[in-house]
Amino acid sequence: MSSSKIYAVSLGPGDPELVTIKALKYLNKCSVIFYPQTVGSSGDIKSHSGSILNCLDIDKSKMQGYTVPMKVDRDDALAAYRDVAIQASDLCKKGSDICIVAEGDISFYSTFSYMTDVFNDNNTDYEVVPGIPAFINAGAVGQIPISLQQDKTLIITGFSSDSEIEESVSNNHTVVVMKPARKKNQICDIIDKLDKSFIYAEGVGTDREFITNSTDVVREREKTYFSIFIINNYPQK
Numbered sequence: 001m002s003s004s005k006i007y008a009v010s011l012g013p014g015d016p017e018l019v020t021i022k023a024l025k026y027l028n029k030c031s032v033i034f035y036p037q038t039v040g041s042s043g044d045i046k047s048h049s050g051s052i053l054n055c056l057d058i059d060k061s062k063m064q065g066y067t068v069p070m071k072v073d074r075d076d077a078l079a080a081y082r083d084v085a086i087q088a089s090d091l092c093k094k095g096s097d098i099c100i101v102a103e104g105d106i107s108f109y110s111t112f113s114y115m116t117d118v119f120n121d122n123n124t125d126y127e128v129v130p131g132i133p134a135f136i137n138a139g140a141v142g143q144i145p146i147s148l149q150q151d152k153t154l155i156i157t158g159f160s161s162d163s164e165i166e167e168s169v170s171n172n173h174t175v176v177v178m179k180p181a182r183k184k185n186q187i188c189d190i191i192d193k194l195d196k197s198f199i200y201a202e203g204v205g206t207d208r209e210f211i212t213n214s215t216d217v218v219r220e221r222e223k224t225y226f227s228i229f230i231i232n233n234y235p236q237k
Contacts, residue, residue: 004092006124007099010106010131014048014205014226016055018137023129027058030099032091034084036111037065048103048226051206068111070225081111085118092124105133109157109178134204135176138228142199142211146230147174158183166190174232181223188215191231198231 007026012018027033037047045065053063066084069076088098102110107128119126135155139146147153151173156165158180165183169175169190180187184200191198192215200218202210203226212218 004095004097004125006088006092006119006126007097008106008112008126008128009099009101010110010129011049011052011101011103012132012205013104013134013137014052014203014209015137016052018132018205019052019056020129020131023131024056024058026097026129027053027056027099027101029097031062031096032064032088033058033062033099033101034064034066034088035101036068038068038070048206049101052103053101078114081114082118085115088115089118089122089124093122103134105131108133134201134226135178135228135230137204138199138201138211139230141204141209142201142213142230144197144199144230144232146176146232158187162186162190166194169194169196169231174230177229177231179225179227180229181225181227184221184223184227184229185219187229187231188218191215191229196231197233198229200227200229202227204228 009023035049037045068080106112153174154172155176157178199213202224
């Protein structure tokens with residue numbers, strides 16, 4: 001069996017200085033780095049992971065983007081993940097160490113978990129390198145505590161129903177809402193109704209970083225994929 005390995009490397013929320021030393025070691029070690037990208041409506045290619053990689057002192061010729069269709073129906077995206085997993089597994093068996101990267105933490109609402117079945121079926125060895133998730137960075141930048149002592153903290157997504165989001169905010173000290181773009185106005189209504197403190201963050205750790213604690217401002221913002229709510233009862237600065 002080949003001693004080569006696949007490294008699932010977390011890149012953190014966006015600031016390249018938040019990439020761990022261990023992650024950088026494997027990025028430099030590997031022969032190929034697979035990173036996700038999307039194609040916009042105008043045909044332009046976008047990649048949050050690619051932007052982070054481009055800021056690091058690594059050999060850019062190793063970078064290989066793969067396109068993930070951004071559709072509600074996830075069948076095409078799952079097929080893209082499987083194709084990359086097969087390519088990575090084949091390269092690994094031929095003796096190459098391979099990196100597969102994602103922004104944030106690669107085990108947290110991320111793509112790598114969709115690939116592990118391929119690696120397990122092919123007996124391909126892999127290692128997961130953790131990173132800083134975006135909501136942790138958002139709490140730090142927004143200077144808001146995420147949880148204290150015996151607090152209950154719940155992490156949900158904006159794909160939850162309005163009633164589920166309201167119930168979650170009502171029954172927990174802190175609720176983190178990941179990927180809330182489709183529900184941002186409804187979430188603002190819930191925050192106002194329950195009189196909760198919160199921060200709303202976009203693009204944390206990037207040059208597009210934006211943070212506010214005003215629901216009126218949030219309602220005026222355009223929908224964006226890389227956004228987060230942290231909702232709790234702690235006082236705002």
